[in-house]
Amino acid sequence: MSKNSEYLIDRENKQYEVIIGLEVHAQVTSESKLFSQSSTKFGAEPNTQVSLVDAAFPGMLPVINEFCIEQAIKTGIGLKAKINKKSVFDRKNYFYADLPQGYQISQYKYPIVGEGKVILDMPNGQKEIGIERLHLEQDAGKSIHDIDPNNTLVDLNRSGVALMEIVSKPELRSPDEVNVYIKKLRSIMRYLGTCDGNMQEGSLRADVNVSVRLKGETEFGTRCEIKNVNSIKFMQMAIISEANRQIDLLEDGKEIDQETRLFDTKRNQTRSMRSKEDAHDYRYFPDPDLLPLEISQELIEKIKSDIPELPDEKKKRFIDKFNLSPYEATILVSDIETSNFFEEVIKNSDVKLATNWITGELFAVLNEKNLEISQSPVSAKNLSKLINLIKDGTISGKIAKTVFEQMIDGDQDPLIIVKEKGLKQESDPKAIEELINKVIENNSDKVAEYKSGKDKLFGFFVGQAMKESKGKGNPQLINKILKEKLNG
Amino acid sequence: MSDITSQSLFELTSNIKEKKLSSEEITKAFINRAEKSKKLNVYVTDNFEKAIDQSKKFDSNPNLDFKLPGIPIAVKDLFCTNGVRTTAGSKILNNFVPTYESTVTQNLWSQGAILLGKLNCDEFAMGSSNETSFFGNVQNPVGENLVPGGSSGGSSAAVAANLTPVTIGTDTGGSIRQPASFTGTVGLKPTYGSCSRYGIVAFASSLDQAGPMTKNVRDCSMLLEVISSFDQKDSTSIDYKRNYYSKELSKDIKGKKIGIPKEYRVDNMPDEIEQLWKNGISYAKDCGAEIIDISLPHTNYALPAYYIVAPAEASSNLARYDGVKYGFRSPGQNLIEMYEKTRSEGFGDEVKRRIMIGTYVLSSGYYDAYYLKAQKVRQLIKKDFDDAFSKVDAILTPSTPSSAFKIGEKTNDPVSMYLNDIFTVPINLAGLPGISIPAGKDKNNYPLGLQVIGKPFDEQNILNISYALEDKINFKNDISDWWLSE
Numbered sequence: 002m003s004k005n006s007e008y009l010i011d012r013e014n015k016q017y018e019v020i021i022g023l024e025v026h027a028q029v030t031s032e033s034k035l036f037s038q039s040s041t042k043f044g045a046e047p048n049t050q051v052s053l054v055d056a057a058f059p060g061m062l063p064v065i066n067e068f069c070i071e072q073a074i075k076t077g078i079g080l081k082a083k084i085n086k087k088s089v090f091d092r093k094n095y096f097y098a099d100l101p102q103g104y105q106i107s108q109y110k111y112p113i114v115g116e117g118k119v120i121l122d123m124p125n126g127q128k129e130i131g132i133e134r135l136h137l138e139q140d141a142g143k144s145i146h147d148i149d150p151n152n153t154l155v156d157l158n159r160s161g162v163a164l165m166e167i168v169s170k171p172e173l174r175s176p177d178e179v180n181v182y183i184k185k186l187r188s189i190m191r192y193l194g195t196c197d198g199n200m201q202e203g204s205l206r207a208d209v210n211v212s213v214r215l216k217g218e219t220e221f222g223t224r225c226e227i228k229n230v231n232s233i234k235f236m237q238m239a240i241i242s243e244a245n246r247q248i249d250l251l252e253d254g255k256e257i258d259q260e261t262r263l264f265d266t267k268r269n270q271t272r273s274m275r276s277k278e279d280a281h282d283y284r285y286f287p288d289p290d291l292l293p294l295e296i297s298q299e300l301i302e303k304i305k306s307d308i309p310e311l312p313d314e315k316k317k318r319f320i321d322k323f324n325l326s327p328y329e330a331t332i333l334v335s336d337i338e339t340s341n342f343f344e345e346v347i348k349n350s351d352v353k354l355a356t357n358w359i360t361g362e363l364f365a366v367l368n369e370k371n372l373e374i375s376q377s378p379v380s381a382k383n384l385s386k387l388i389n390l391i392k393d394g395t396i397s398g399k400i401a402k403t404v405f406e407q408m409i410d411g412d413q414d415p416l417i418i419v420k421e422k423g424l425k426q427e428s429d430p431k432a433i434e435e436l437i438n439k440v441i442e443n444n445s446d447k448v449a450e451y452k453s454g455k456d457k458l459f460g461f462f463v464g465q466a467m468k469e470s471k472g473k474g475n476p477q478l479i480n481k482i483l484k485e486k487l488n489g
Numbered sequence: 490m491s492d493i494t495s496q497s498l499f500e501l502t503s504n505i506k507e508k509k510l511s512s513e514e515i516t517k518a519f520i521n522r523a524e525k526s527k528k529l530n531v532y533v534t535d536n537f538e539k540a541i542d543q544s545k546k547f548d549s550n551p552n553l554d555f556k557l558p559g560i561p562i563a564v565k566d567l568f569c570t571n572g573v574r575t576t577a578g579s580k581i582l583n584n585f586v587p588t589y590e591s592t593v594t595q596n597l598w599s600q601g602a603i604l605l606g607k608l609n610c611d612e613f614a615m616g617s618s619n620e621t622s623f624f625g626n627v628q629n630p631v632g633e634n635l636v637p638g639g640s641s642g643g644s645s646a647a648v649a650a651n652l653t654p655v656t657i658g659t660d661t662g663g664s665i666r667q668p669a670s671f672t673g674t675v676g677l678k679p680t681y682g683s684c685s686r687y688g689i690v691a692f693a694s695s696l697d698q699a700g701p702m703t704k705n706v707r708d709c710s711m712l713l714e715v716i717s718s719f720d721q722k723d724s725t726s727i728d729y730k731r732n733y734y735s736k737e738l739s740k741d742i743k744g745k746k747i748g749i750p751k752e753y754r755v756d757n758m759p760d761e762i763e764q765l766w767k768n769g770i771s772y773a774k775d776c777g778a779e780i781i782d783i784s785l786p787h788t789n790y791a792l793p794a795y796y797i798v799a800p801a802e803a804s805s806n807l808a809r810y811d812g813v814k815y816g817f818r819s820p821g822q823n824l825i826e827m828y829e830k831t832r833s834e835g836f837g838d839e840v841k842r843r844i845m846i847g848t849y850v851l852s853s854g855y856y857d858a859y860y861l862k863a864q865k866v867r868q869l870i871k872k873d874f875d876d877a878f879s880k881v882d883a884i885l886t887p888s889t890p891s892s893a894f895k896i897g898e899k900t901n902d903p904v905s906m907y908l909n910d911i912f913t914v915p916i917n918l919a920g921l922p923g924i925s926i927p928a929g930k931d932k933n934n935y936p937l938g939l940q941v942i943g944k945p946f947d948e949q950n951i952l953n954i955s956y957a958l959e960d961k962i963n964f965k966n967d968i969s970d971w972w973l974s975e
Contacts, residue, residue, distance in 0.1 A: 053588075053589060056814055057809040057814065058569075058587070058589070058814075058815070059569060059575070059577070059582065059585070059587070059690045059691070059809070060568075060569045060587075060591060060686070060687065060688040060689050060690050060691060061687075061688075062686060062687055062722060062723050062724065063724065064721065064722060064723075064724055065724065092805050094804075094805050094808060094851070096808065096811060096828055097824075098811075098813050098824055101809060101813070101814055102808065102809050103805070103807075103808020103809050103811060104805055104808055153824070155813070282852055282853050284804075284805070284848065284851035284852060284853070284856075285851075285856075286801060286805070286851055286856070286860060289693070289694035289695035289725075289802050290691075290694050290724060290725065291724050291725075292724055292725060
């Protein structure tokens with residue numbers, strides 16, 4: 002990244018750099034949990050998706066869900082990471098009411114996936130962020146404190162659901178990079194179908210590690226970990242607030258304590274959850290109920306052969322094959338649904354127009370109505386029809402916008418709208434000539450002015466002719482005939 | 490025909506198959522005797538009423554193809570039994586009734602057996618004398634105020650006292666073999682991975698194994714054949730071809746190489762144990778076996794390694810007993826207070842001691858020095874056995890360093906209690922099969938056992954060696970029924 006886009010926090014004549022590392026918890030897309038056959042469906046009645054294993058009944062044993070293993074491998078391949086042929090499940094021991102076993106089964110020393118990378122498309126170019134590791138672990142249940150005034154209620158539906166913890170290297174340097182990083186990670190996993198990335202449902206959350214140092218310094222400062230932040234906006238707010246808190250401490254000549262903090266979204270500040278001294282001793286040790294996980298090269302190869310085209314490759318193809326700008330391509334590939342929609346539209350229509358219409362009119366409508374592209378009110382099929390109507394001169398771009406507005410209401414066929422409303426473009430030269438003659442007749446004074454050298458008036462004539470045609474006149478034709486008449 | 494309750498499993502199944510006895514007669518005979526044997530305190534929970542109903546049901550349409558046709562069996566209270574209270578000998582599970590069945594007990598019922606009740610044991614199987622049970626001591630039928638061994642003390646006493654034809658126990662460091670030795674009965678700990686751990690209240694997951702406890706070796710082979718099975722619900726269960734242990738049982742052990750490990754001659758070993766071992770060796774020779782001196786150099790480290798690994802796993806396995814979901818709860822003002830009161834009041838001293846040891850050895854800063862080191866020792870012990878088994882087919886040792894001791898004698902000295910497991914623990918650490926058979930008596934006329942250790946999955950071989958030795962030893966348990974009441 003070039004110097005001028007560096008994110009630095011100024012204090013008097015000093016500049017501080019912010020160092021950020023993320024531990025993203027991504028829920029594995031899977032019908033059943035990591036070690037039991039209970040459903041993982043979101044939104045069920047509390048405690049209706051709980052097996053004896055999930056509730057840690059005496060004598061119950063975990064049995065690995067192979068599908069979750071494959072999902073983790075798939076994600077690892079998507080992150081261009083090393084797949085570890087041997088990994089180990091460990092117990093992370095701590096007591097909490099929503100942790101029925103009294104330990105979480107996780108991976109500690111030997112994760113299933115090792116080092117990888119994610120490419121960020123920043124305004125000033127690409128930046129590579131290293132992935133430290135990806136490991137599998139069980140989610141805990143949910144403690145609900147605000148239903149009963151005297152008791153905490155526990156919902157174990159989530160207990161045992163498979164999570165991938167994806168740990169980045171401390172290579173992120175700004176809230177913007179965090180935004181792009183999370184979106185890119187989410188995009189890759191959605192392409193792979195390994196995590197739906199739904200932050201509202203808690204399918205994607207992150208612990209954010211923040212430290213600061215003077216610009217030019219090479220050693221890392223003392224970091225604080227902000228636990229369980231569940232939206233990109235809050236991550237960014239938390240980073241800015243936490244970095245400033247740390248800088249204030251340093252400016253006051255104080256030390257930063259390594260600690261775990263929570264982000265209070267209402268006050269927009271982080272607060273201490275526990276200090277290093279109070280840190281849990283999780284007493285990790287290999288889970289004796291599970292054998293070390295061994296993955297064959299055959300399985301890795303099989304999964305590799307099923308990997309779809311990922312955002313980076315797709316972007317390259319869009320640029321090379323469709324001549325899109327890197328900016329356009331980045332937008333179109335950011336989400337698999339968007340790129341699928343785009344490719345569907347351009348099957349039968351012009352690429353340039355499709356790009357403009359999708360990133361312009363369609364995105365505007367989706368934004369306004371707060372919809373995902375999968376819920377688009379206009380189908381790819383009808384959008385491509387509209388584009389063809391523009392391309393073959395049946396309607397003008399301007400009329401097309403009117404048609405599009407109507408299409409939104411129940412995905413109507415643009416051909417029918419054009420026909421019913423009589424919006425077909427007037428492309429008969431004779432008819433155009435007639436209405437231009439009328440315009441010239443009615444504006445003889447302006448014609449004289451134009452001929453005396455006031456070229457700017459040409460636009461006026463175009464507008465008048467359009468008006469005369471009730472907006473249906475073929476603009477190219479109007480231009481052409483007007484030029485002939487006025488200059489002739 | 491001899492008294493029903495003194496018959497072996499083999500005799501009872503034969504009598505049922507030949508229609509000389511009904512399941513109901515047998516079941517009622519055991520129940521009658523149990524009613525008069527309360528002094529032994531073997532039962533935590535009985536299932537007598539249901540057992541009689543089930544025996545009648547069996548008799549009404551007997552399936553004689555079953556391996557345990559209508560045979561009533563009491564089991565250690567560590568096996569979860571659907572609809573029947575399962576306590577693990579602990580106050581913390583005092584009110585716990587599972588809605589599921591352990592695989593091993595399910596295997597029994599699937600072959601026609603009937604649940605008589607749940608047998609006393611040390612709390613969470615932690616103990617060598619059955620004295621840590623929340624439900625009190627068990628009396629060894631061999632002599633009054635004598636411990637039956639542990640942790641499967643209710644099981645060993647019940648078999649020796651003819652209160653169940655056979656039973657199943659669990660063995661983490663000797664909990665089947667040591668009580669078998671103390672009561673003059675047979676107990677086998679199978680290879681780790683032979684019997685499913687699904688539905689067995691866990692003590693130390695990497696060591697726990699269920700196994701048969703019986704009056705003789707033939708019964709042991711019959712019961713092993715039923716309970717050993719591959720189970721997908723236990724990830725450590727091993728899928729291998731199991732033998733027809735009872736059909737393939739043979740006294741022909743001619744040419745078998747039997748190893749005698751010099752490291753098992755421990756300091757201060759009583760002469761009578763030494764003599765017992767010598768006798769075993771000469772019987773093996775008589776049977777045509779070849780005796781070979783071997784070395785298991787890391788034997789001394791087995792007990793300390795065990796008392797790190799087992800408590801470490803236990804401290805984690807027992808975390809689930811927190812008063813939140815099931816079992817005993819002592820209310821508190823907040824979550825932490827509820828945890829502390831529940832676990833302080835719900836667990837006994839020995840369990841708490843091991844939870845503390847386990848928590849300590851897993852703590853950051855101590856993990857490498859204790860747990861990791863212990864796991865390395867465990868590998869060395871395994872390797873000792875691997876090396877030995879390249880030269881011999883089986884290993885013969887005493888089962889325990891002493892005979893049964895008096896109730897209360899060792900309760901204030903945990904280390905001397907732990908020393909009971911010195912000959913059995915290495916076998917669990919190495920995951921090997923081991924069997925204890927009664928082989929003689931000490932000066933008090935208390936039984937003493939010999940242990941035969943085999944290669945992984947070689948249960949047939951140690952059963953055969955034990956079968957041959959049993960014949961030569963011709964052990965008779967003289968139990969006077971001193972406890973019977975009218």
